[in-house]
Amino acid sequence: MLINADFSQRAALAFEDYQWVDSPQKGVERVMLDRVGAEKARATSIVRYAPDSYFPHHLHPGGEEILVLSGTFSADDTDYPIGWYIRNPPTSGHQPYSVKGATIFVKLWQMSTDEHQHVAIDTTDDSNWQLQGDRQICPLFSDDDEQVSLQRLTASQPLFMTEVVGGVELLVIAGELIENKQTYKSGSWLRFPIGTLPQISAGLKGVTVYLKTGYLAQIKHTDIAALLNE
Known part of the structure; x- marks a missing residue:
């Protein structure tokens, strides 16, 4: 699958033009911003978790970057409310979910193999x-x-x-x-x-x-x- 995959070109998606599509997991939808590949993809997406939705535990060979846009996103018994920024380095894994619902900005398979440190920053903290x-x-x-x-x-x-x-x-x-x-x-x-x-x-x-x-x-x-x- 190719979505905005020519990185030599400008790409843009206005909020009012969002098109939500179902993920393989019930209750989880996404807007694909750019994507190269199938389900295992170099991808940038907006992902929306319905209340009590989740993904099974899985690995991220190319790493994962997350910014919580609304609600509370959780992974492995740790809660990240709106405004939290997370970097899960290559080869890391987790089980993500949301009890009350959440929307997150996600980038997959876009990290250097030299990156090894988990990052978690509360951007609402002055x-x-x-x-x-x-x-x-x-x-x-x-x-x-x-x-x-x-x-x-x-x-x-x-x-x-x-x-x-x-x-x-x-x-x-x-x-x-x-x-x-x-x-x-x-x-x-x-x-x-x-x-x-x-x-x-x-x-x-x-x-x-x-x-x-x-x-x-x-x-x-x-x-x-x-x-x-x-």
Whole structure:
């Protein structure tokens, strides 16, 4: 399966254009943002758990990155309420579920094999935020391959002033983002290829975004081909 699989092209999905599809597990639905492969895929998705839904215990050979967007997501008897950011490194496993329901942003099979540390950060905790230049930033992860953060912009503030090295992906967490008179509400997702300077700015009430940079330069086409053959 290929969805927004040409990483040399801009890709976007506005919140109002979501198309929910059933997962193999009852009570769990997803919106596929980008995908290369079948059920074992390099994938970026919005996943919605109905109350008392779950997945059986399983492994993530390529790692898993999660941001809880609503409700409470749980795994192996640990609860992660709205705002928690989690990184489960390659070869890790868990049994995910939600007692009262949850919506999460998920990225699968997109981590370096050199990554070994589990990460869990409460982005609703003000102590995890810091002022950097003209904006508030909550650092989530950084290495030689990628940089991940949440960023808060004030009204009409540009997100980028210079070209972003290695491409960029973002998810609108709160507020609105404006690109060429197009408004992207909370839940909207955008991806820009290497070598571009996205002309995007916060809406009139500001915006909070999940931001990932650098990672597109690390995509290995041999890994993608392997996923397509599974």
